[in-house]
Amino acid sequence: MSGVGSWKYDILKDEFSGTQEMFQIYGIESRDFKGDFNSTLKLIHPEDQSKIQKAMERHLKGESSEFEFRILQPDGSVKHVLGRGEPIFDQNGQVISVLGTLQDISQNKILELELRKSYKILAQAQALASFGSWEMDLTDWRIYWSEEAYKIFGVTPEQLNNSYQKFLKLVHPEDVIKIETLLKNPSQKPCELGFRIIRPDGAVRNIFELVEFIFTEDGQPIFVYGTIQDVTEKIELERAVRRKQEKINLMKKRFEALVQKSTDVFEIIAPDGTIKYISDASEKVIGYKPEERIGKKIYEYYEGKELEKITGMVNFVLNESREIQSDIVFTTKKGSKVVLEVHMQNLLTEPAVEGIVVNFRDITKRVEMTKEISYLATHDQLTGLPNRNLLNKHLETKCQGLLEQAPFALMLLDIDSFNYINYALGYSLSDQLILEVARRLSSHFGEEELVFHFSGDQFALIVQSLSKLEEYREFAQKVIQLLSQPFKVDNYELHITVSIGISIYPRDGKDWEQLIKYAHIALLRAKNEGKNKYKFYSPDIDIHSYKQFELHNDLPKAIENGELNLYYQPIVNLKDNQILGAEALVSWEHPSWGTVAARQFTALAEETGLIVTIGKWLLREVCKTYKQWLKDKLPKIKVSISISKSQFFEKDFVENVKGIIAEFGLEPDFLIMEISGKNLPETDKIASDLQKLQALGIEIALVEFGTTCLASLNSLKIDYLKINRAISKNILTDPTHAVTTKYLIKTAQELEIKFIAAGIETSEQLAYLRRLKCLLGQGAIYSRPLPAKDFEKILNKKKCKPQAYVRDEKADYEEKREFFRINFHSLLEGEMTILKLKGKNVNVGNTKVLIKDIGPGGYALSAILNCLWKNI
Numbered sequence: 001m002s003g004v005g006s007w008k009y010d011i012l013k014d015e016f017s018g019t020q021e022m023f024q025i026y027g028i029e030s031r032d033f034k035g036d037f038n039s040t041l042k043l044i045h046p047e048d049q050s051k052i053q054k055a056m057e058r059h060l061k062g063e064s065s066e067f068e069f070r071i072l073q074p075d076g077s078v079k080h081v082l083g084r085g086e087p088i089f090d091q092n093g094q095v096i097s098v099l100g101t102l103q104d105i106s107q108n109k110i111l112e113l114e115l116r117k118s119y120k121i122l123a124q125a126q127a128l129a130s131f132g133s134w135e136m137d138l139t140d141w142r143i144y145w146s147e148e149a150y151k152i153f154g155v156t157p158e159q160l161n162n163s164y165q166k167f168l169k170l171v172h173p174e175d176v177i178k179i180e181t182l183l184k185n186p187s188q189k190p191c192e193l194g195f196r197i198i199r200p201d202g203a204v205r206n207i208f209e210l211v212e213f214i215f216t217e218d219g220q221p222i223f224v225y226g227t228i229q230d231v232t233e234k235i236e237l238e239r240a241v242r243r244k245q246e247k248i249n250l251m252k253k254r255f256e257a258l259v260q261k262s263t264d265v266f267e268i269i270a271p272d273g274t275i276k277y278i279s280d281a282s283e284k285v286i287g288y289k290p291e292e293r294i295g296k297k298i299y300e301y302y303e304g305k306e307l308e309k310i311t312g313m314v315n316f317v318l319n320e321s322r323e324i325q326s327d328i329v330f331t332t333k334k335g336s337k338v339v340l341e342v343h344m345q346n347l348l349t350e351p352a353v354e355g356i357v358v359n360f361r362d363i364t365k366r367v368e369m370t371k372e373i374s375y376l377a378t379h380d381q382l383t384g385l386p387n388r389n390l391l392n393k394h395l396e397t398k399c400q401g402l403l404e405q406a407p408f409a410l411m412l413l414d415i416d417s418f419n420y421i422n423y424a425l426g427y428s429l430s431d432q433l434i435l436e437v438a439r440r441l442s443s444h445f446g447e448e449e450l451v452f453h454f455s456g457d458q459f460a461l462i463v464q465s466l467s468k469l470e471e472y473r474e475f476a477q478k479v480i481q482l483l484s485q486p487f488k489v490d491n492y493e494l495h496i497t498v499s500i501g502i503s504i505y506p507r508d509g510k511d512w513e514q515l516i517k518y519a520h521i522a523l524l525r526a527k528n529e530g531k532n533k534y535k536f537y538s539p540d541i542d543i544h545s546y547k548q549f550e551l552h553n554d555l556p557k558a559i560e561n562g563e564l565n566l567y568y569q570p571i572v573n574l575k576d577n578q579i580l581g582a583e584a585l586v587s588w589e590h591p592s593w594g595t596v597a598a599r600q601f602t603a604l605a606e607e608t609g610l611i612v613t614i615g616k617w618l619l620r621e622v623c624k625t626y627k628q629w630l631k632d633k634l635p636k637i638k639v640s641i642s643i644s645k646s647q648f649f650e651k652d653f654v655e656n657v658k659g660i661i662a663e664f665g666l667e668p669d670f671l672i673m674e675i676s677g678k679n680l681p682e683t684d685k686i687a688s689d690l691q692k693l694q695a696l697g698i699e700i701a702l703v704e705f706g707t708t709c710l711a712s713l714n715s716l717k718i719d720y721l722k723i724n725r726a727i728s729k730n731i732l733t734d735p736t737h738a739v740t741t742k743y744l745i746k747t748a749q750e751l752e753i754k755f756i757a758a759g760i761e762t763s764e765q766l767a768y769l770r771r772l773k774c775l776l777g778q779g780a781i782y783s784r785p786l787p788a789k790d791f792e793k794i795l796n797k798k799k800c801k802p803q804a805y806v807r808d809e810k811a812d813y814e815e816k817r818e819f820f821r822i823n824f825h826s827l828l829e830g831e832m833t834i835l836k837l838k839g840k841n842v843n844v845g846n847t848k849v850l851i852k853d854i855g856p857g858g859y860a861l862s863a864i865l866n867c868l869w870k871n872i
Contacts, residue, residue: 006343008325009037009098011060016040018102025081025104027073045070045078052083059087059098064322068105080109086323086345099323099343111244135225136164138183143167145228152207152230154199172196172204186213186221194231206232268355271318271348273297276355285362286340287333298358301330310342317346317356327363338364380453382431383438391452391460395512398462399505408464409472409504412519413479416497416531418457419609419646425492432489433496444482460519469504469536476500476534484532497531499523508537521549527607547593552604554590559617563589566621567785570800571640571756571778574770577799581638581672583758583778584622585785586614602644611644616660622671623664625788630666634795640672640701648685654692669697672720676704690717701756720776721748725759728779732764745772766802 005022009015016035023030026043033039037056044052048069055067064086071079085100132149136142141164150157153170160166168176175195182193190212197205208231214223265285268277275298278290293301302310306328316324323345330340342360347353378390386394398408415421415437422430434457441451441459452460461479466472480498487494501523503515518537526535528548558564564586571581588596605611622639630636647653661668673693690700694717701720721744730737741757748755757769760779769777781802783794794800 004104005102007100007102009056009100011095011097022102025079025102026071027075027079043071045072055083055085056098059085060095062087062089062093062095078106079104080106088324089320089322099325108248111248132228133226134228135223138222138224149228152205152228153197154201154203159200170197170199172198182211183224186215186224187211188213188215204232205230206235264359264361267298267358267360268353269298269314269358270355271314273299273314285360286330286338292333302328306330313342313344314356317344321346327367328360338362339367380438383435383453385438385442385451385453385459387452388454388460391454391462392512392516394450394462395515399510399512399515406464407467407505407507408462409466409475409502410515410519411461411463411476411479411534412454412501412516412523413459413461414499414501414523414527415457416499416527418496419607420649421494421496422609422649425489429489429492433487433494436487436489437483437496440482440487441479472502472504472536473534476502480532480534499526499531500534501526501537502534503537517549520553524548524552548604550592551588551590551596551601552608555588555601555604555608555610558588558590559613563591564614564617565589565787566618566625567787568625568639568791569778569785570783570791570794571638571776572782572800574757574766574774574777577782577801579635579637579795579798579800580776581640582791582795583640583674583785584618586618598642606644606646609646611646612650615644615647616656619657619660620663623661623666626670627664627666629792629795632792634792635798636670637795638672638699639670640674642674642676645676645686648689654689654696657693657698658696667697668693669699671698672701673698674701674703674722677702694719703758718753720754720756722756722758725779728757728759728765728769729761731768738768741769742772745774749773763802 005019005025007016007018007022010017014036016033016037016039018033020030023033026033028043041049041052051067051069055065058065064084066082066084068080068082071081073079082103082105083100085098087095088097088099090096132152133146134149135144142162143160143164144162145153145157145160150160153160155170168179171179172195178193178195182191190210193209193211195207195209197207199205208229209226211224211226213221214225215221264279265281266277266279267275267282269275275293275296278293280290282293283289298310298314299307309326309328313324313326316322323343325341325343328340328342330338332338339362340360341363342358344359345357347357348355378387378393379385380387395410415433418430421433434453437459438451438453441461445451445461449465450462452462454460463472463475466475479500483496483498487496501519501521503509503518503522505515508518509515522535522537526533529535565588567585567587568582569585570579571583572578573580586598588598588601590596602611605614618641622641626639650656658668661671675690694700699719700717701722702718703722703724723741723744727737727741731741732738745755747753754776755774757774757777758779760766760769760777760781762781765779766777766781782800783791786794
């Protein structure tokens, strides 16, 4: 209905909601409406806010009220609004919400104010109006006026000189005939006469006269007299009043028309349910014309639970005299079902109504949309399976205080190496694979077991029909066998392997979040042990597995939280110690586990697909640093970065590299990109991308290579060969490593490929490599990896001389223990559990340790965990 909006205030939630008409009255968009009482109050004119607060206080006491207030519009204008509110009670008689309406009465208010003003002026004119008197002898047609009459006509006695003819000249030409007709037809009774005059100053005035004739005994008029009054202002006011009334009548007609055209249906029923009135919108909303329903009982159109609802609503408003609202399903005349939002209010005591007012609208689409939104929020769009949100809710329900709840298992299933399928075949085909896996799982399970799409390439199953651990093992193996059968996707026949992590309620925990966490830890352990494996969670799970779980969960936020750091290690000319380049190395400063080297999280990054994001971050950071070096006029060098094989599967890999370098206005020829030859797939795309990178001026270094890679050195056109720290470390003690290094250096020289030896730590290793005429090297003997600011100090010197190097594990530590120690000649084996990590309860272990000595102050371990002790 235009100008009329409905609203509801949920007291318990402090939540306002309303119809679109309400937002139009407030002059705001629904998306800008915050929906709480204080935010709504701020939309009210400041002078009227206390009035609304008092009205709401009355509502909270269970009282209905009606109130006028003003609303400030965004353009600065003011709307006058008539508000009504009715409290809604629960079964205990407590007010739980308030329902109400808003009506825009701005136009009526303006008209009312103008009418009041007009009536006031009219009343003043009547009170202050001066009457004049006159008389005329019909025997000589001389006219005599009082002083007030002269003022009304705007003349002096001298100007008129008692002349009737001069008086007629003051009368409006069109009205002279009225005067003459009156005098020619004298009345025996007093009569009224209205006419216009034109004053000497040109002003036109409206005159009202009361006239009476005096007759002779034979009936001849001999004398006439009367009163005269200037009614110009009165007539103008009467005209204005008529115009305003016409506008009001028009507005009423429009209002009535809008009610009939509205999508809201208005109905008035008697206490016994007889329909007394219904608006024309009835036919549009429920299919019945008004005449088809008027005179019938409202109960005839409902049955079952809906009949109980409508009956209860009528009884409520009759007994409580308060408004009520409910959603009711109605069967239309054509037999279709619609959902009606029904408001009902007792207005039996209102003379203009004398009935129960029922207002309803069709909210079927809104209800369907709400259901659809709820479905989308709890189901995966691709597979149609229940999603992680619904899994969480389902687990929470099953775990909530039900001590007698039968045991069940949560199984998390992950498709192994799914990211490689994604990169190789594209997202469209990988989505089809996910869909096929979902169909196979849901077709084999779903009654006693519940299947969920957990995320990406992960699914979850709740298995609740088994009781023994062996049965869960058989079930997990059954799932693996089911998914081991090939999948037909487009023109491909795909074979996949999966890993499964299992946690069991209540053995592993009675909290749904714990069950998911433990299943996830078990899943990571299964993935570490190979393909098509399943693992049960166990409190004895090793610390490394728990650490992998923590890193897996926290890696997606590492870049956002600024936890990744970049270090630089110089690459040196072994002949003259000239710094020719630097290798950029990434480390992760984890809040719990301390510094995590790239080799510890690279596999996780590849598995989760984050390796591409981290690779772009690394390239941007290197470009930003190198740009600053050039600005600071530091020597130009090559910078080497590692590229994962997964990055080559990125569709626009080379274009993205080119774009990032261009962001910083750099030429690409300062870069060396290291690629691993270990399991590097030889595809046309990789070969093409390598050629494109080299065409830009970027050099390529091959590391971790095997015989296959060496055989294709010429076709790959590699610029550098690089041996890793493991080979350099054993170059003097392992004959195989010595011969291999000698052969590789010679091969590189013959192919005119530059050779880099990484991990040089001792002067003996350095001397041996120099004898083999190895050109380039890096390692702790020159410098550990350094932050950019520290590396700049070395770079500024242009040279980096070798220095004596002692590994940390060989350093002597001073014994500072206060108590005596008992040393074990044979190390004692023990187990360790970490109870807390950085103040957080973790309770993970047991991990095997070797105890060197023991005393009242503690014990010394010889085993070194893959985490920082300072963080435990």
